[in-house]
Amino acid sequence: MKKSAAVLLGCVLVAGCGSGATDGEAGGKVVVNINGQPPQTQAFDRKVFDEDVAEFEKLNQDIDLVPHEGFMDPKTFSAKLAGGQLEDVFYVYFTDPAALIARRQAADLTSYVKDVPHYGDIKQELKDVFTADGKVYGLPTANYTMGLLYSRTNFTKAGLDPDAPPKTWDEVRAAAKKLKNAGVTGFAEYSKSNQGGWHFTTWMKSVGGDVARKDGDTYKADFNNDKGEEVLRRLKEMRWDDGSMGEKQLLEIGDVQNMMGAGQLGMYLAAPDNVAAIVNQFKGKYDDYGLAAIPGQKGTLLGGEGYMVNPKASPEKIKAGLKWIQWKYLNPDRLEHNLRVYKDRGQPVGLPIPPIADVWTGEPRKKQEELKGEYATMPVKNFQAYVDGSDRTKGSLEPPQAQQVYAILDSVVQATLTNAAADHAALLKDAETKVNAVLAQVK
Numbered sequence: 001m002k003k004s005a006a007v008l009l010g011c012v013l014v015a016g017c018g019s020g021a022t023d024g025e026a027g028g029k030v031v032v033n034i035n036g037q038p039p040q041t042q043a044f045d046r047k048v049f050d051e052d053v054a055e056f057e058k059l060n061q062d063i064d065l066v067p068h069e070g071f072m073d074p075k076t077f078s079a080k081l082a083g084g085q086l087e088d089v090f091y092v093y094f095t096d097p098a099a100l101i102a103r104r105q106a107a108d109l110t111s112y113v114k115d116v117p118h119y120g121d122i123k124q125e126l127k128d129v130f131t132a133d134g135k136v137y138g139l140p141t142a143n144y145t146m147g148l149l150y151s152r153t154n155f156t157k158a159g160l161d162p163d164a165p166p167k168t169w170d171e172v173r174a175a176a177k178k179l180k181n182a183g184v185t186g187f188a189e190y191s192k193s194n195q196g197g198w199h200f201t202t203w204m205k206s207v208g209g210d211v212a213r214k215d216g217d218t219y220k221a222d223f224n225n226d227k228g229e230e231v232l233r234r235l236k237e238m239r240w241d242d243g244s245m246g247e248k249q250l251l252e253i254g255d256v257q258n259m260m261g262a263g264q265l266g267m268y269l270a271a272p273d274n275v276a277a278i279v280n281q282f283k284g285k286y287d288d289y290g291l292a293a294i295p296g297q298k299g300t301l302l303g304g305e306g307y308m309v310n311p312k313a314s315p316e317k318i319k320a321g322l323k324w325i326q327w328k329y330l331n332p333d334r335l336e337h338n339l340r341v342y343k344d345r346g347q348p349v350g351l352p353i354p355p356i357a358d359v360w361t362g363e364p365r366k367k368q369e370e371l372k373g374e375y376a377t378m379p380v381k382n383f384q385a386y387v388d389g390s391d392r393t394k395g396s397l398e399p400p401q402a403q404q405v406y407a408i409l410d411s412v413v414q415a416t417l418t419n420a421a422a423d424h425a426a427l428l429k430d431a432e433t434k435v436n437a438v439l440a441q442v443k
Contacts, residue, residue, distance in 0.1 A: 029064040030320045033087040036307070037067040044347060052328055059327075063320045072096060081105055081310070088313050089321040094129050094304045095398050097138055101130075106137045107309040112318055113139070116326050121364045125395060130306060139322070141329035142357040143304030145395045146202045147386040148172070148292040149270040151184075151260060155290075158182035158266070165292035165385055169207070169234055172267065172295050176244035179266035186244035188256045188268045189235065189417065195252050196413035197406025198301075198398075202269055203231040205299035205396060211409065212399035212439060219400055219439040223409075224432040232416050232424040240420045249417045258282050260289075269294070271303070272351045272386065279348070286348070286378035293389020302395025329357070332364040339375040350376035352387055400442040408434045 038045035053065050071091040077100075080086040092100070100106045113119050113136050119127075122140060130138035152162035158178040166172040176186025190199050200223075201211045209227030212219045239245040257274060259265040261282025272291060278284040294300040307325045309318050327334070338355035342348070349372070352358045356372050369387075373380055399405050412431050415422040 029062055030316045031064045031066060032089060032317055032320045033066045033068060034089040035068040035070055035087045036091040037069045039069050056324060056327055065324060086310050088310045088317050089307055092306060092308055095402060097130050101132045101137050105311060107311045107313055107318055108135050109137060110135045112322055116322055118330060118332060118364060121362045122359050123361055126359055138306050138308035139325050140304060140306040140359055142354055143359060144271040145300045145302050145390055146269050146271055147294050148267055149274055150267040150290050151265060151288060152290045153288045154179055154184050154266045162290055165290055166295055169295045173238055176238055176266060177242050180244040184264055184266055185246040186266045187238055188251060188259060188265055190252050191413040191417055192250050192410060193252045194403055194406035194410060197409030199269055200409045200413050202301040205301055206294045206296045207231060208298035211405060219442050221432040221435040224428040228428045229424055235416050239417050272353050275351055276348055291383040291386040293386055293393055297389055297393045300393050300395050302397055332367055335368055335371050339371055343375050343377060348377055350378040350380045351383060401438050404438045405435050
């Protein structure tokens with residue numbers, strides 16, 4: 001996303017765009033450039049962000065925040081850092097930190113996080129994303145894991161209990177058959193635009209496997225095995241033996257969300273934000289949907305976001321930047337305020353998505369769940385199976401070079417869903433060769 005002209009002008013006049021452009025002092029204040037400001041087209045999110053900046057500065061009059069639109073772009077990141085144009089505090093997806101840490105492009109925060117309130121209450125697997133060799137390089141602020149999204153309405157229509165969603169892949173298959181017999185597509189799966197490979201990865205994790213493994217200093221493909229064969233077998237059974245996946249294939253996320261919103265689908269794999277998308281974009285109703293843990297619960301795909309700090313930042317900037325991140329994103333004391341703002345302004349409350357980021361353990365987690373129930377604008381119980389399951393299911397990250405890997409695996413899923421006689425062993429072996437060539441590029 002491009003910064004607005006006003007933001008760019010303010011950047012030049014006040015403090016430059018990064019740590020290398022200024023000593024970080026203006027009128028006795030520590031000046032901290034931050035990104036992650038939503039674009040003006042996202043009016044609600046932008047308004048909340050700007051209000052929070054103003055409130056934080058009022059509470060911390062020794063700190064001057066300079067917001068910038070947009071996030072971390074891997075294509076321009078190194079050039080911005082080298083040219084002194086990188087913000088002091090920058091947003092990253094969970095797929096970014098490992099490479100940034102390896103290239104020493106993020107500040108070592110180890111000696112600072114001990115002073116970050118509630119750092120010890122953040123889920124360890126999320127903190128691990130920003131940790132290498134015992135050192136801390138960032139803070140997670142939100143995450144998601146994949147689960148099973150289903151139509152409560154169609155479950156009832158098919159004689160299934162909407163309060164007891166499937167817990168295993170065998171139960172998914174059995175439910176999909178009943179949904180088919182009730183006149184809807186039982187289960188749908190993506191298979192194009194890299195989304196087939198993305199979901200194949202989720203399936204692999206759910207059965208206790210993965211698509212790549214660390215092998216010394218490199219990575220190797222890890223799906224040409226009994227786990228990969230199990231995933232393809234289960235897809236084949238539902239698609240060809242049962243006919244519960246429908247005739248139309250080569251689907252992607254918009255197709256499947258549309259099917260669910262139109263009442264034509266029973267189940268598919270999704271993160272919680274899909275529920276809001278179906279309601280907002282495809283005229284669904286929150287009461288009609290449920291979200292359960294990933295079938296099998298042997299593992300699931302973990303994604304999310306967080307913030308890191310420019311390696312050129314001064315200690316004063318680091319302390320001020322961490323103070324902002326904690327106050328804005330990791331602050332149990334502001335939970336009720338955030339929920340009230342969302343509810344009063346007509347935003348959905350109750351799903352495990354911001355402002356209810358699923359990052360907490362212990363007392364903050366307990367407090368969050370209580371407040372979520374109090375302020376909910378939707379039936380929270382419909383999504384409780386997902387929340388409970390996330391505590392028992394280990395999430396792990398996407399593979400290196402994820403999009404290239406997913407593009408290769410798309411063809412495996414596509415062939416399985418469009419050709420009843422597809423040779424699964426040959427598909428996996430061919431994809432393994434291609435994926436290993438991609439992973440050999442990982443440094």
